[in-house]
Amino acid sequence: MEGFEGLVVNSPTQHKSGARDLFSILTGFVVSAVVIGVVVPRFLPSMPFLGKKSKQRGVPVEVGGEEGYAIRNAQASELIESPHRDATTVAALFEQTCNKHSQNRFLGTRKFIGREFVKAGDGSKLEKLHLGDYEWQTYGQAFVRACNFASGLIKLGHEVDTRAAIFGDTRAEWFIAFQGCFRQNITVVTIYSSLGEDALIHSLNETEVSTLICDSKQLTKMTSISSSLNTIKNVIYFEDEGISDANECGSYSNWTVTSFSEVEKLGQKNPAHPRLPSKNDIAAIMYTSGSTGLPKGVVITHGNVVASTAAITIVLPRLYSTDVYIAYLPLAHVFELVAESVVMAAGCQIGYGSALTLTDTSSKIKKGTKGDVSVLKPTLMATVPAIIDRIRDAVHNKVEEKGGIAKNLFNIGFKRRLAAVEGSWFGAWGLERMFWDNIVFKNIRQVFGGRIRYSICSGAPLSTDSQRFINICMGAPVGQAYGITETFAAVTVSEKDDTTVGRVGPPLQSCYIKLVSWKDGGYLTSDKPMPRGEIVVGGPSVTAGYFKNQEKTDEVYKVDEKGMRWFYTGDIGRFHPDGCLEIIDRKKDIVKLQHGEYISLGKIEAALISSNYVEKIMAFADPYHSYCIALVVPLRQELEKWAQEAGINYNDFSELCGKNEAVSEVQQSLYKVAKAEKLDKYEIPRKIYLAPDPWTPESGLVTAALKIRREQIKSKFKSEIEKLYA
Template sequence: MENSEEILFNSPAQDDLVVGDQFSILKGYGTYGIVGAVIVAVLIPVLLSPIFMGKKRGKQRGVPAEVGGEAGYAMRNARVTELIEVPQKGATTMAALFELSCKKYSQNQFLGTRKFIGREFVTASDGRKFEKLHLGDYEWQTYREVFDRACNFASGLINLGHNVDSRAAIFSDTRAEWFIAFQGCFRQNVTVVTIYSSLGEDALIHSLNETQVSTLICDAKQLKKLAAISSSLNTIQNVIYFEDEGSSDTSISGSMSNWKVASFSEVEKLGQKGTVHPRLPSKNDIAVVMYTSGSTGLPKGVMITHGNIVATTAAVMTVVPSLGSTDVYLAYLPLAHVFELAAESVMLAAGCSIGYGSALTFTDTSNKIKKGTKGDATMLKPTIMTAVPAILDRVRDGVLKKVEEKGGLAKNLFNLGFRRRLAAVEGSWFGAWGLERMVWDAVVFTKIRSVLGGRIRFMLCGGAPLSAESQRFINICMGAPIGQGYGLTETFAGATFSEWDDTTVGRVGPPLPCGYIKLVSWKEGGYLASDKPMPRGEIVVGGFSVTAGYFKNQEKTDEVYKVDEKGMRWFYTGDIGMFHPDGCLEIIDRKKDIVKLQHGEYISLGKVEASLQSSNYVDNIMAYADPSHNYCIALVVPARQALEKWAQEADIKYNDFSELCGKAETVTEVQQSLSKVAKAAKLDKFETPAKIQLLADPWTPESGLVTAAMKIKREQIKSKFKNELQKLYA
């Protein structure tokens, strides 16, 4: 759902989320029974398909809207005439929503955490040690119990000495206590600063000092990191740490002696002994200052109001079909990220159960799961979950790997079933008919679905673009629609969201009913709101989800936030979009040269180009990144003299410079040079071009590919060498 800021989590290793040995297509079925069932199930729909051909119709999901502000092409959700602002009457703030839900669903299970049984360390063949966890069943707290704990924490926070006019920060992995502390702060109208647990020291110091945080709430394992930077933290007075079962390492360094340090449970007990009357916020109060990892330089803090949170919550609730108290949600992405925080807010409002896990304990074969122990998904059996494309791609790769290993009839059945279900989803024939679907589910897909617990009925995907192939694969193999969304921290994830019955791929849906989407012409890039048949332009989001701006950065706020003559607030995303005739949005480009890759990393193309320009072989270079991939590529105009000198020394034969540029050994030589330069410039792996194309002809102002000052014209180069770029990614 979020497209502007990076999702940072402890990314699992390559085999973390693959399918384990529980995947066995033919287990429990006789060969003749399978073949007979398949024949019957396939034959009947094929005979009946002409009757139903063409019945599938599209529907209007977004409609043009009259709005204020800069001229453009605006759209609103077709299901509403007025924007939605709250999920229920009276829930105008996060504090009010929390209290209302906890009263309404008081006896329902709310937050679940797996019982810790033990841990061990295993040594790999290369000598490295890996932690393995033995985890038991989920242990649950009810809505009433969670509310009581949040109230106790709120009182304990004040009793510990926190000044209600100062901010508290949460610097922790996702867990139930994170959510409880978050809600507890709101009981006293304390603004929460959220910080990724993986943030580096410089960014952490910047975030805490800039927001003048007086109380820091963190995992026990973060205490050592805090001790190391304590002399650089100017305003910290209190540190509250979450106890970790199985770990006794909560030692307090002498450098922290000027802080009050207490465990989370100790603060709760302080609150139980002395209740402090709540000091509840209003909808315009700042609930969260959300720090992002940033693309370059230090992170920015986005100021999110209570009204922003409840507006996005209300809007997303209308998208997920039949969301309610029988649903179970698996939480494993970082709560410091807007995508996960928005999702858990939706689950709270709907009375769902939230079971906490991690990317490293997600499945039975995840890296941190002890052999014989079940993964989080198997134990929880969620009905709803969020995912970033990297997770779904890994699930897809794992399934396909197992299918290939099985081979024979199992592989043939899977491929046949997949093709039939794919045709049904795409509406080309009557393959969605009930009998056939049940047969394919029983024979093939039930075992695959057990990887995610077997009960998934809806998935929310965001953070980066999801490839069409992965979206279709998950639709079919997991039997669940994927709501692919687009949003930003600056819009509290609330911009667009594809609807459950929309079977198209490559789009991010219509505007959420809490706001408008407007396309404003970007003439320099050739994208116009007047383009026919589909308007194009910079995506501008307006409505209740648009946040208050950047913390202590008025200049940047004024640059990208605008308030129109009607008082509506708009955010200029810098992304380029295109409206389809049914009102759905497709992301097609980015105004600036900063691109988010498939796994959520940001890459600054200008930074990459500036670094690689120092190679002796480079005359000019343009880096390029496709958001649906996890690496970048580059077009290189080589320095002719240097390259020809190398060719002579290496005894490379060629007729002309163009032929030399096309030789594999030449490309390898230049690529190795770029890799050395990238390493020296401390570029990350994803910032180093994985593939390059050498272009013999220089870029000149006369060719229209560079300016008079020899700066590259990115859009013109992309257009001229479109085929070359596509081949590099093929």
């Protein structure tokens, strides 16, 4: 990975005398820094071992509904429902923020310079983009655009009591369209841009969408399924420079096809009086890429959105109008949507990018062109464990390649900083921390622009190694978040002064969390020393249910005798003594083996994913057998590197995955990781199958959020599973 060549600045690795001099200076510096850190009182307040372990973050609370063990945030005796009294809807919050920060930067998009296609080794063509600096709109300009778009929708003929859907990648116009719809109290249906045709047709027909807003590149897909869509009348597309327009689309259907900018111009010439929503009106129907069957539409009210926004804002470090957030995750996913709502409410700047152009070495970045973060230099970032894991592995691989003094300095610096983060008296603080940051970690931080001061991570468990990597190499706290679409994301976020790992923090101030005993799984609220059970969430952020699916709604949503709405997550958690939650299992992932042992497939997968050879993994257990197996998508680069070093001959990657030597190598790696993670013997997969092709949303084997779809994978690999158990 490029960008780490200066990992150790001007280190005299070529001369032994230089190395000795450097280590002498380093030793003296370290000793001095430690002495100063102990002697000088001003360094002591910053040390994590002073009082942090005793801080109470969540406290028990009496609640209604099913019997269980409930916790609230220790900082608030009452649940908050909005950022302030007058911001009870998304429309009101957006308007107030835009008025307050009207002259400040808000939405940034990189200037498109050009694109080219290069031939890959397998003969396919790869798109490469040449992008320039960010071009900005102010809050005031964004508000005017949203109002114009709303008026344009009405003039275009959109009926105010029907729904509009957004089916496109994350970009400024997505957010403007989203906010614009609320100026006319139009419910927005959000759909992943990677959703398959069957799920797309189901989502649009079920919600009876009359206006579809999509990327220009999606128009071909839309026209191919037009005969299956029953209610769409208008199609509005986001223009993209270098991509032809949609003039030909109209010949395939009875739709009115219009560009986004044309709708804005139409609204500017024909302003419509706003028709603003109320707190209980439906803001969005968000289709989740469910792990089984067709996606479900979660009904989200304006009250849900502002409650989550307010609660998350409180737990983050103080946000400023000078803060810059990098937006690249799917806006159709609740995690990105709530993140952008939070930074918008604080008056921050949002710079848009994509996962394919994020860094200087991203797959769509033309050689010589900077990635999004290098140009934007963000201070705030939302991320998912997979991205952190890849960056961490790339850094460690680069350090191993350099070897010598560079490797020694990195390891020493990492250990010193780790000791400090974990509360050791002998950790690197004060002047010594400055030394390590500038000599060792500065260049690593440039991977994300060099200015990240806070990141939030969600979507899957974050490993201890990855969390410490962010803390030390990026020099920033990382908030582990737990949330789901059905609670509009907000359940917990670990607090910025909490340096523990493996936990997701206390309840946010917009909800209570209750654990309910699950006797069949052996998880009880009476368990000592920590109560355990199914996680149930109650409060104003809990959504209204599933669209046109009352049976499923009644199954997992309950209203107690006090009128509070609760959602049963299906996740298993336990509360630590300080009130923080730890996710330990999932009800659907529990399987009872032949001899009576219960195993958690999710637990096994979370442990084994840290193997250097694993890209994706699905554990499987047949209750008629005494052991489990695993299907593994190997990291191609790592497995091919091993094969080259081991002298293994093969014609293609599929052949390599089928070789006994490769299977044995990956299985040994899984065994070592399993032992390190303290898995029991029956939890370690006895046999594995290496799947050479990646699991993608397009293949239907993972969701748009890249979570595995068990039933689909089991169906596709039915014969392989049978052979492993033969």
